[in-house]
Amino acid sequence: MSEQAQARAAVVWKKGGPFQLEDVTVEAPRADEVLVRMVATGMCHTDMIVRDQYYPLPLPIVLGHEGAGVVDRVGDRVTKVAPGDHVVMAFTFCGKCDLCQSGHPAYCREFYARNMGGGRMDGSTAIQKEGKPLHDHFFGQSSFSTFAIATERNIVKVRKDVPLELLGPLGCGISTGAGAVLNSLGVKAGRSFAAFGSGAVGLSAIMAARLAGATTIIAVDTKPNRLQLAQELGATHAVNGQTEDAVEFIKRVTGGRGVDYTLESTGNPKVLRQAIDSLDILGTCGVVGAPPVGTEASFDVNDLMIPGRSVRGIVEGDSVPDVFIPQLIDLYAQGRFPFDKLVRFYPMEQINQAAKDSEKGDTLKPIIRMTRPT
Structure with a gap:
C-alpha cells in the first residue's frame, strides 16, 4: 500500500505558463487520503489566474480543481469511499470551524491555506519530479494529473449511470x-x-x-x-x-x-x-x-x-458539495440542468490549446481528458 503512483501531470513552472506535461510520482495516500485515477478535469478561470500569478501561489505547481475519476486506493481511516467508486473532487475545508459546522464550508476560516497554500497544511506535498517536490493540493486535489490525492472531506461519491468525464466542473465552476x-x-x-x-x-x-x-x-x-x-x-x-x-x-x-x-x-x-x-x-x-x-x-x-x-x-456557490453536487447530477439526468451544452473535451496533450480557447471565449468550459473510466 506504500507504493507510489507513476503519473503524468501538467506543471506550471513560471508565471504565465505554459502548462508543461511531466512524468511525476504521486505518494501513496496517507491514512485520511484518497488516491484517485483521474478520468477528466475541467479547466476553470481560477487555473489561469493562478498560472498568471494574479493569485500568487508558489511555483512550480500542479493546478486543476474540477476533477472526476475513479478511486484507486484509500487510506486506513477512510470509510466514505472505496476503490472503484466514481467521484467528483471539490474544494477542501477544515470541517471543524464555526462556518464549516454551520453548513458554510466554502467560507471555512482556513479556506485559503487549505486550497491555495501549495501543499498540505503541514507544508508537505504529494507530487514529486525526479525526487524534488512540486507544489500541489490546489483546492485539495491538483487534478491536472493522471493520479491525484484528495481527502474524504473534498471528495464526493457520484452515481455511475452518468458520464463520469462530464462531471468534474460540478466541483467548482458549474456549482459556483x-x-x-x-x-x-x-x-x-x-x-x-x-x-x-x-x-x-x-x-x-x-x-x-x-x-x-x-x-x-x-x-x-x-x-x-x-x-x-x-x-x-x-x-x-x-x-x-x-x-x-x-x-x-x-x-x-x-x-x-x-x-x-x-x-x-x-x-x-x-x-x-x-x-x-x-x-x-x-x-x-x-x-x-x-x-x-x-x-x-x-x-x-x-x-x-x-x-x-x-x-x-x-x-463556490456557498454549497455543501456532498449535498449539492449529487442534486445537480440528478437534475442533469432528468434533462433539467443541461450543463453538457457548455463543455468541450480536449486530450491532455492539448491542455494549452484548451486554455487559449477558453481565454478567447471560443470554449465555455474546457474539460481535459486523462483516462477512460473502467
Whole structure:
C-alpha cells in the first residue's frame, strides 16, 4: 500500500505558463487520503489566474480543481469511499470551524491555506519530479494529473449511470454559478435576475434561475454566440454590453425598476458597477468574478444605501458539495440542468490549446481528458 503512483501531470513552472506535461510520482495516500485515477478535469478561470500569478501561489505547481475519476486506493481511516467508486473532487475545508459546522464550508476560516497554500497544511506535498517536490493540493486535489490525492472531506461519491468525464466542473465552476442563484441569492419564483457575463458560471446561473422559477432572466455578454446559447438555456432576454447600454436595457425590460438579483462573473470592476446599478429597490448583487488581488471598484454610496441594495461576495456557490453536487447530477439526468451544452473535451496533450480557447471565449468550459473510466 506504500507504493507510489507513476503519473503524468501538467506543471506550471513560471508565471504565465505554459502548462508543461511531466512524468511525476504521486505518494501513496496517507491514512485520511484518497488516491484517485483521474478520468477528466475541467479547466476553470481560477487555473489561469493562478498560472498568471494574479493569485500568487508558489511555483512550480500542479493546478486543476474540477476533477472526476475513479478511486484507486484509500487510506486506513477512510470509510466514505472505496476503490472503484466514481467521484467528483471539490474544494477542501477544515470541517471543524464555526462556518464549516454551520453548513458554510466554502467560507471555512482556513479556506485559503487549505486550497491555495501549495501543499498540505503541514507544508508537505504529494507530487514529486525526479525526487524534488512540486507544489500541489490546489483546492485539495491538483487534478491536472493522471493520479491525484484528495481527502474524504473534498471528495464526493457520484452515481455511475452518468458520464463520469462530464462531471468534474460540478466541483467548482458549474456549482459556483448554480449555487450563487439557488443557495446564496435564493432567487425565488416570479422574480427577476440578470447574469453579467455568460461564460460557464453565468450560464449555469441562468439555468439555475430557470429552475428556481424566475420569470425575467437577462443575459449580458459581448459575444453573440454566448447570448444565443443563454436564450436556449433559459434567458428570456439578452443584451450585448458592447453595443448597448446594459443598464438602460435592463431598466427598459423591467419597466424602469431594475431586477431583483444580479450576478457579476467577469471580474471587471466597470461591469460590477453596472450590475449594481441594474438592481431594483432592495435588490442584491452577487459577486463571483475574480480579478487580480488588489483590484478595487467604485459605486455611488447613496445609490446603494437609499434603495437598500446589497452586494455580497460568493465563493463556490456557498454549497455543501456532498449535498449539492449529487442534486445537480440528478437534475442533469432528468434533462433539467443541461450543463453538457457548455463543455468541450480536449486530450491532455492539448491542455494549452484548451486554455487559449477558453481565454478567447471560443470554449465555455474546457474539460481535459486523462483516462477512460473502467
